[in-house]
Amino acid sequence: MAQSAIARELSSAAMAESFQSGRTSLRHMTLLRPSKGWSALKLAEVWEYRELLYFLTWRDILVRYKQTVLGAAWAILQPLLAMVIFTIFFGRLAKIPSGGVPYSLFSYAGLVLWVFFANGLSQGANSLITNPELVKKVYFPRLVLPTATVLSGLVDFLLAFLLLFGMMFWHQQFPSVNLFWAPVFILLALVTCLGVTYWMSAMNVMFRDVRYTIPFITQLWMFGSPIVYPSTMVPEQLRALYGLNPMVGVVEGFRWAVLGTPRPELAVLVVSTLAAFLLLVGGMYYFRRVEKVFADLV
Amino acid sequence: MGNLAIQLENLGKMYHIGHVKAPYRTLRETIIEACTAPARRIRQLLRGTAAGAADLRERFWALKDVSLEIKHGEVVGLIGRNGAGKSTLLKILSRITEPTTGIGRVYGRVGSLLEVGTGFHPELTGRENIYLNGAILGMQKSEIRRKFDQIVEFAEVEKFIDTPVKHYSSGMYLRLAFSVAAHLEPEILLVDEVLAVGDAGFQRKCMNRMQEVGQEGRTVIFVSHNMQAVTRLCDRAILLHEGKVYEDGPARQVVSNYLHSGLGLTCLREWPDGNQAPGNEKVRLRAVRVKDEYGELASALDIRRPFYLEVEFDVLQSGTVVYPLLGFENEEGITLFVTIERDPRWRRKPRPAGRYYSRVHIPGNFFAEGTILCGGALITESPFICHCHERYLVAFQIVDAPDGSSARGDYGGNMPGVLRPMLDWQVEYLGEAQVAETPAGQQVQ
Numbered sequence: 035m036a037q038s039a040i041a042r043e044l045s046s047a048a049m050a051e052s053f054q055s056g057r058t059s060l061r062h063m064t065l066l067r068p069s070k071g072w073s074a075l076k077l078a079e080v081w082e083y084r085e086l087l088y089f090l091t092w093r094d095i096l097v098r099y100k101q102t103v104l105g106a107a108w109a110i111l112q113p114l115l116a117m118v119i120f121t122i123f124f125g126r127l128a129k130i131p132s133g134g135v136p137y138s139l140f141s142y143a144g145l146v147l148w149v150f151f152a153n154g155l156s157q158g159a160n161s162l163i164t165n166p167e168l169v170k171k172v173y174f175p176r177l178v179l180p181t182a183t184v185l186s187g188l189v190d191f192l193l194a195f196l197l198l199f200g201m202m203f204w205h206q207q208f209p210s211v212n213l214f215w216a217p218v219f220i221l222l223a224l225v226t227c228l229g230v231t232y233w234m235s236a237m238n239v240m241f242r243d244v245r246y247t248i249p250f251i252t253q254l255w256m257f258g259s260p261i262v263y264p265s266t267m268v269p270e271q272l273r274a275l276y277g278l279n280p281m282v283g284v285v286e287g288f289r290w291a292v293l294g295t296p297r298p299e300l301a302v303l304v305v306s307t308l309a310a311f312l313l314l315v316g317g318m319y320y321f322r323r324v325e326k327v328f329a330d331l332v
Numbered sequence: 333m334g335n336l337a338i339q340l341e342n343l344g345k346m347y348h349i350g351h352v353k354a355p356y357r358t359l360r361e362t363i364i365e366a367c368t369a370p371a372r373r374i375r376q377l378l379r380g381t382a383a384g385a386a387d388l389r390e391r392f393w394a395l396k397d398v399s400l401e402i403k404h405g406e407v408v409g410l411i412g413r414n415g416a417g418k419s420t421l422l423k424i425l426s427r428i429t430e431p432t433t434g435i436g437r438v439y440g441r442v443g444s445l446l447e448v449g450t451g452f453h454p455e456l457t458g459r460e461n462i463y464l465n466g467a468i469l470g471m472q473k474s475e476i477r478r479k480f481d482q483i484v485e486f487a488e489v490e491k492f493i494d495t496p497v498k499h500y501s502s503g504m505y506l507r508l509a510f511s512v513a514a515h516l517e518p519e520i521l522l523v524d525e526v527l528a529v530g531d532a533g534f535q536r537k538c539m540n541r542m543q544e545v546g547q548e549g550r551t552v553i554f555v556s557h558n559m560q561a562v563t564r565l566c567d568r569a570i571l572l573h574e575g576k577v578y579e580d581g582p583a584r585q586v587v588s589n590y591l592h593s594g595l596g597l598t599c600l601r602e603w604p605d606g607n608q609a610p611g612n613e614k615v616r617l618r619a620v621r622v623k624d625e626y627g628e629l630a631s632a633l634d635i636r637r638p639f640y641l642e643v644e645f646d647v648l649q650s651g652t653v654v655y656p657l658l659g660f661e662n663e664e665g666i667t668l669f670v671t672i673e674r675d676p677r678w679r680r681k682p683r684p685a686g687r688y689y690s691r692v693h694i695p696g697n698f699f700a701e702g703t704i705l706c707g708g709a710l711i712t713e714s715p716f717i718c719h720c721h722e723r724y725l726v727a728f729q730i731v732d733a734p735d736g737s738s739a740r741g742d743y744g745g746n747m748p749g750v751l752r753p754m755l756d757w758q759v760e761y762l763g764e765a766q767v768a769e770t771p772a773g774q775q776v777q
Contacts, residue, residue: 061439061440061441061519062439062440062441063437063438063439064427064437064438064439064442065435065436065437066340066343066424066425066427066430066431066435066436066437066438067430067431067434067435067436068430068431068432068433069430085467085472085473086467086468086470088467089463089464089467089468090464090467092464093451093453093456093460093464096455096456096460097453097455097456100455100456100496101455165451167447167450167451168450168451168468169428170428170446171428171444171446171447171450172426172428172444172446172450172451172468172469172470173426173427173428173442173444174468174470237359241358241359241362242358243358243359243360244359326429326430327429329423329428329429330347330429
């Protein structure tokens with residue numbers, strides 16, 4: 035009884051308020067106070083800012099294609115040139131096995147995802163410090179900024195991915211029904227990339243020497259992932275451990291889906307997926323914990 | 333309770349001074365510090381040195397114990413000199429940064445405008461930037477689409493809307509940037525000093541727009557150094573000084589107290605009480621004012637137009653030979669020049685006691701754009717006596733004209749130099765060039 039009376043009271047107050055402000059919703063209250071320790075992720079707020087996410091992604095894409103002479107060609111050239119070099123040195127000279135498909139296809143399929151991951155990471159990790167005016171002069175959930183940068187890389191990825199199909203037809207390699215799994219692995223690559231980017235971009239604001247370590251980390255990481263070699267070269271008993279690097283499951287799974295190379299063990303896939311989501315959730319929490327000082331430090 | 337827009341209780345914001353110099357740390361330092369900290373702490377304990385004392389010196393409170401209530405529909409001016417905490421307060425209200433202490437409640441949708449053109453990208457067209465900037469300022473896509481024509485019209489850039497903004501003149505760029513912001517319709521609008529841009533005509537337009545926003549019943553908090561704008565737009569003003577609320581009340585009253593307190597530099601500095609005026613038993617400085625060519629007090633001056641400064645001083649002891657002196661400095665602290673009163677009628681002449689009024693005319697097309705700080709003194713030349721000297725008395729802004737009629741012409745970029753004279757260039761046509769047939773790299777004989 036009492037409760038419903040209060041509810042009526044509240045709703046009439048809400049109507050009066052919305053009438054006053056000409057809006058349909060009750061004025062919401064924002065609390066300003068120092069936060070301590072770990073804070074909630076507030077993903078709902080990120081969702082509220084989805085249009086900003088869309089526009090920032092769109093800006094990154096637009097600017098990249100307007101500013102560079104080669105524009106779209108860059109998206110393809112980067113993995114393509116790497117493929118040529120890898121094919122000569124690792125495929126022809128070192129004779130690294132390639133799971134029953136031509137080495138060029140094998141390495142290109144890995145590189146398409148790898149380049150997406152590495153570019154997303156290096157640009158995303160710098161996204162906060164290269165946009166100081168956004169961080170210092172406007173409020174929005176800061177997660178939006180690295181997310182937009184990483185998402186904008188998907189266009190480059192799609193272009194490079196299309197070329198992969200061209201190359202497959204040229205080699206007379208046709209995808210099987212497993213191709214329907216490809217989006218799952220692309221998504222997992224995105225999750226991994228976002229996770230690492232959240233960690234690195236936040237640390238990049240806190241500690242300015244982080245930016246110098248990024249090229250080094252991506253380079254080492256590439257050789258720790260099955261890009262130039264198949265994961266079958268790793269001893270069988272170590273493979274689940276190897277799967278702790280989420281890019282192992284991502285790349286091998288993607289190759290299996292698209293090229294039909296042997297499917298990675300289930301254990302590897304499970305470990306990689308878990309690792310990817312752990313990175314993502316951990317990265318988000320770390321980012322949220324330190325984001326309150328971004329505006330003072332950038 | 334329903335009528336409150338903003339309620340702040342003991343809000344404080346502390347910065348570490350160390351962070352001002354080196355805002356970020358390196359990972360290496362942090363790791364080393366983490367490893368050595370316990371050892372240092374133990375050493376300090378053993379030596380008995382207080383760790384707290386050292387900490388205190390490194391702290392700086394940009395805001396301290398700020399408690400305020402602002403009601404819906406109020407238009408509030410936030411004034412105070414540089415570093416008083418105005419921008420920090422706006423940043424906290426817009427949630428860009430967190431307070432260190434205290435608590436604040438904000439009721440309603442907040443739109444903040446701390447800078448015009450945030451996120452503008454030179455490679456994108458005017459149209460693209462409107463959408464991008466609108467989204468950054470918190471507008472919905474549908475809202476931007478609805479107001480698009482109004483925004484373009486207000487900015488007067490219809491013809492160039494599909495041209496990348498890097499080809500815009502600085503005036504066009506600012507007009508477009510402000511126009512997007514001017515169409516923001518939040519319940520609470522926070523505006524930092526953004527009106528000090530563009531030519532006089534556009535500034536007037538912006539002021540009118542701000543006034544409209546205020547009259548629509550929205551809550552506006554407005555930071556400005558332009559006291560005329562504050563008294564015109566705001567009902568209430570809050571004066572911040574060293575991070576604290578120094579005065580809060582009707583705009584006219586707070587502004588007038590501020591102008592007379594010497595807390596801030598404006599186009600006007602007066603000492604109504606002769607005993608507090610700078611000087612000695614012989615002379616006292618009573619007022620310095622900056623006025624435009626029509627004799628109106630002016631804090632922003634058109635670069636092309638002449639203006640003048642006036643000095644009022646009292647001679648208390650008859651027979652004193654004295655001259656006022658003014659010195660001009662730009663924002664970087666570079667002294668531009670010093671000028672000493674040179675009226676032949678008073679040259680080397682002992683002055684009878686009384687109030688004196690001197691004025692010095694500054695030509696148009698003289699200063700470069702920017703803030704000019706002016707200090708002054710009362711001196712006797714020989715034997716040299718400096719009766720009083722104030723490094724900063726008044727300040728004013730020189731605003732360039734973006735329409736091509738000033739010395740900058742149509743050049744929209746950064747123009748170096750502390751002066752910007754309009755000089756006489758003469759061009760003669762010497763006939764057809766004859767170098768076309770000479771092979772490259774050879775000199776014409």
